[in-house]
Amino acid sequence: MIALSLAEIAEILDGELRPAGADSAQTVVRGPVDTDSREMTPGAIFVAKPGEVTDGHLFVDAAVAAGAVLAIVERPVETEVSQIVVADAVQALADLARAVVARVRAAGRLRIVGITGSNGKTTTKNFLARILADEGETVAPIRSYNNEVGAPLTMLRVTERTRYLVCEFGAAGQGGIAHLAGLVEPDAAVVLMVGLAHAGGFGSIESTARAKSELLQVARPGGTAVLNIDDPRVWAMRAVAEDRGLAVVGFGQGEGAVVRAEDVVVTASGTSCTVVHADERFPLQLQVLGAHHIGNALAAIAAAGVLGVPASVAAARLETVEIAERWRMQPMGNERVRIINDAYNASPDSMAAALRTLAQITGPGERTVAVLGAMTELGEYAGEEHDRIGLLAVRLNIRRIVVVGPEARRLYLAVVGEGSWDSEAVHLPDQDAAFEYLRGELRDGDRVLVKSSNSVGLRHLGDRLGELFS
Known part of the structure; x- marks a missing residue:
């Protein structure tokens, strides 16, 4: 996280600061932020989030023993480090993430990509992070950090040196993606597909489509929507994108895609195709298994193109990815x-x-x-x-x-x-x-x-x- 004083954090969170030891309101912290006491390192900030099974307040001492220097809590606790008491720890995470990203964005070159879809989010996030890592410091979620806790924790990993932030957005119901993506207003908004994953939480595939389109509704005006031309429900979202003032880039195998795949071949050693972009045609040989990952690769190439990375360069970098993620093909x-x-x-x-x-x-x-x-x-x-x-x-x-x-x-x-x-x-x-x-x-x-x-x-x-x- 960027350097902030305890007073600044308390103001951002509308919380009550309780300094401890030699700390004062002007004491500066800049360590990583987490809700898991086992992930604490020296200088870290621990957010004591109540949960369904246990309560983070019970682990403040463990967090401090592991190196935490600040606890964000919903009720005061006995501890030797400073604490900020807030009304809602999860909301505090969101508020802090919004403020930190806004400061980094205002001060430098930070560009933000948001990714959503019923399937393929984590693979596409990993693909895009691999492409962007060679361009500059890139922050992307670990595993599938895409919910109301994981997404802000990812955002809080940005520093003054971060050039790219890649966010993955999932949701359990209507309004969830708008809330999370609205914290950062992505410059590029990628929608992969609309399917029946988590349909029980949305009620219908039409409701799922509306939920996924929320990403476009909160994207940065003047930014770009990167949409799957092969999914009719996703491609129909270009109207939402245009209402928001976004440019539209299509990817897929259909005619009209800005980044298109031809001649897809799946073998036991990987998946290959020919990528067509503008006047270019070049091969892509993924080590990752499955024709469905070609679409994820095209999305990553298209999003990287929005950020200035040539398509052929992006494709070459994808060929170095050995697996999409642990337990994914x-x-x-x-x-x-x-x-x-x-x-x-x-x-x-x-x-x-x-x-x-x-x-x-x-x-x-x-x-x-x-x-x-x-x-x-x-x-x-x-x-x-x-x-x-x-x-x-x-x-x-x-x-x-x-x-x-x-x-x-x-x-x-x-x-x-x-x-x-x-x-x-x-x-x-x-x-x-x-x-x-x-x-x-x-x-x-x-x-x-x-x-x-x-x-x-x-x-x-x-x-x-x-x-x-x-």
């Missing part, structure tokens, strides 16, 4: 048994894309194996979407379908109903049972996809299988 195992651990998240769109990738990368004499868990947060769509994925798995001729957990039973029934039975499909109660089954079932030449929503936890099963066949 992550290759594991060995040449005999290859594991693709893609179980950090799952929606109907990402599940279908992963299954298609599995089918595409499996050659003659090799066997496809899909280990599938439930897709969560789909609300009323859950049943029919699990049915659809089960049907797709059979129609893609996936040779072994292993369904894990009671929440995914509907998927298994759809597989059986489509004609896959005997040893072709099994339903197992939990990860341990699945691991024991797969340990005896997998053989040389198997190509194995592990896919589920994060809360189901099959990523850990994928890790175990990767280690078993390493």
